Amino acid sequence: MLNPKFTLRTQVALLFGGLVGLVAGGLSLWLAEGLAEQALRDQGTTLQTLATSTAVVFSEGLHERQREIELLADDPPPGAGLTPQHWQPALDRLQRSRTHYSWIGLADHQGQVLAASGGLLVGQNVASRPWFQAALSQPFTGDVHAAKMLTTLLAPSATGEPLRFLDFAAPIRDPAGGTIAVLGVHASWDWATEVINSLRSDALYQQGVRVFVLDRAGKVIHRPRDATADEAPPRPLPRGLAQVWRWSDGKRYLSASTPVPAREITGDLGWTVVTRQPLARAAQGAEQARRQALLAGALAALLGLLLAGWLAGRFSRPLQRMAEAARRVEAGQQGVQIPEEHHSLEVEQLSSALRGMQQALLGREAELEQRVQLRTAELEQAHAELSQANAVLSAMALNDALTGLPNRRAADARLEMEFQRHRRNGQALALGLIDIDRFKSVNDRYGHAGGDEVLQRVARVLAAAVRRTDFLARFGGEEFLVLMPETPQEGARQLAERLRQAVEDSEGPPVKVTLSLGLCYGAQMHASVAAALQAADEALYAAKQGGRNRVEQAPPGQQP
Known part of the structure; x- marks a missing residue:
């Protein structure tokens, strides 16, 4: 309690000055630490992002080069x-x-x-x-x-x-x-080295950011040119978000690590990308933010003390009201406003200053909320784009890239579905296997490009000839599959002949081709999809043996 012998001016000045100093000092300390921590987190995020980006580019590069060699070996x-x-x-x-x-x-x-x-x-x-x-x-x-x-x-x-x-x-x-x-x-x-230099900016390099690559055993296989041969991160390697590590040289660095993801087992080299920055350099932004916040707090406290000493003698009551409002703000009450006082110019200025400080804090809070909302929107957009990309990949996984028809994977799924459905309800089901006659000679004479052109033309002719209820797929190589749900035996035979005739009548570069078709009717009575495919394949073989460019039906012993 203040000495009652002090004058009212002194008492009010000390009380108000102490309050302003406490509020400004507390807020500045809180703000300083918050800004410093955020600055260090942001720098850690930068290191983590660089490590992740480098790891992804390494992974894609290894996969691309291995795939290139495999393709050349296969073709x-x-x-x-x-x-x-x-x-x-x-x-x-x-x-x-x-x-x-x-x-x-x-x-x-x-x-x-x-x-x-x-x-x-x-x-x-x-x-x-x-x-x-x-x-x-x-x-x-x-x-x-x-x-x-x-x-x-x-x-x-x-x-x-x-x-x-x-x-x-x-x-x-x-x-x-x-x-x-x-x-x-x-x-x-x-x-x-080129991958790392392309991802790490010159600005980050000037700030001391360096990138290391470790092998599966934790040995450094890539280090910056300015690093000594014995510099290495701690072992075992800490995981998670960026954090401060003490390296083998005894110095502390803000560091982040990301394993290089493997696209396939043969390409899993067990690499880990590690990024680091000297702690003193990484904390420069944090220290600057802390100093600025403390300076702002000190200036605010000094201003409060000066204003309190200037105004206390004449405006004790307005000061008391403002002090009370300030205490309520300090206590965290919502909707509290510093009162406007107009008893004198000095009181009005103090009131305005306190209100401005409050609005500045509210403005910063609103800005932070806006940034959170913006980041949330960005994440939602990224999620939507990822979902769209996954949908495209799913569609690509079920379609043949050359002909645009459903591929073997899609055909297997449709076969299983139709087989089960027709075994349940007993409705007719016909299955045909189609093979382009003498396709190997087409490839030998016109090359793979010519063979691809023939496959595309045959696919277009077949797709135009089948009915909307039929299912046509490329089953592998020069082989196609056609499913004819709810089609009686004679109807299946007629459709098969129509497909054969359509291809025989079609003209187009580089060469005219014919096809053979093996037909299996009543697939619902077979023990399995594999049995139905076997029957159709044997009928196709019979068509080939019979002179090609013909339709053969599975022998009676293999029919239901």
Whole structure:
């Protein structure tokens, strides 16, 4: 309690000044800590986002390169076989299109290099190399390793470091499925540096943000050029959101980590992307926000004290009312307004200042709420876009990309549904398997592009000829499937002949083709979908044996 001997001016000045100082100081401390924490969280989010983006780009890059090698192995140059002169141009073109492909080679099943980009290692044996041994049985993605046989044959790394490679390899198989050769690629590890530099801005680099890549065992396989060889994050690696770690050099860094997701098992290298920033640099924004908030609080407190000393002697009652309102605001009561006082210019100014401070706090609160709402809307939009993308992917998964018809997966589902439905209600069901006659000769003569054109034309003709109630799908290769629900035996036979005739009458580049059709009627009486397909397949075989360009029905012993 204040000494009653003090004057009213002194008592009011001390009371009001103390109140203003307490409110301003408390709010400034709270605001300073809140802003500092938010600034540090924002910086952590930046590091986490950079780590996640880098991990995703690594994942997509590994998948793309492995898939490219697999596609080339599955679809070699026309007529290439294992002849080096057919493979050499294709390998050279691929290397020119991929700047990070340091070496691309074709080795036979004994490891002898038959063809390679630039002719490097041709005639040498790579049977002892892990990538060759692994790719004899399945596609292979190999982790970062130092160059062995190519060390003296290739130009030094652009970073000045020893040459290091990633391995991508895939088997080349004969028609029986046996491995006859291996296609391998050594991709320069400089690729990782370019990915990181493309995602991390120069501004982040100037702020001390660095990116490390760890292998499955936690060993650093990529570090910044300004990092020492023994710098490494703590082990085991902390998980979760960005946090402060103490690294092997004894210093503290704001750090974040994200594992590189694997698109397939063979491409899972177990990498982890780690981003870091020296804690002092990361906290600069937080410290600046804290200083500004404390300075603002100190200025507000000083202003309150000066105003209190100036006005207290003459306006004790208005000050008491304003102090009471300020205490209610401090207590967190909603809807409280600092009263407007007009007894003198000084009191009016103090009242206005306090009201302005209150409105500023309310404005900041409203701004924060608006930011939350905006972020919520962005998340909802992202969710909607993701849902739309998933819907597109689902549709793509059920349709053949070449012909636009439903694919084998969709056909299997429709077969099962129709089979069960017609077994329940006993209604008629006919199943036809269609195969383009001598399609292999079309591919051999006109190439895969010509074969694709024939497939597309046949698909269009068949789709135009079937009824709206029928189901037509590409069943694999040059084979199609047609389901004819609620169709009696004679009707199914007529439709099958119509399909055959429509294809025979169709004209179009590059060559006219015919088809054979195996018909199975009464599929509901078979023990399973597989049995119905087997009956239709045997009828198709009979059509082929009977001279092609004809319709055959399953033998009576296989009918219901």
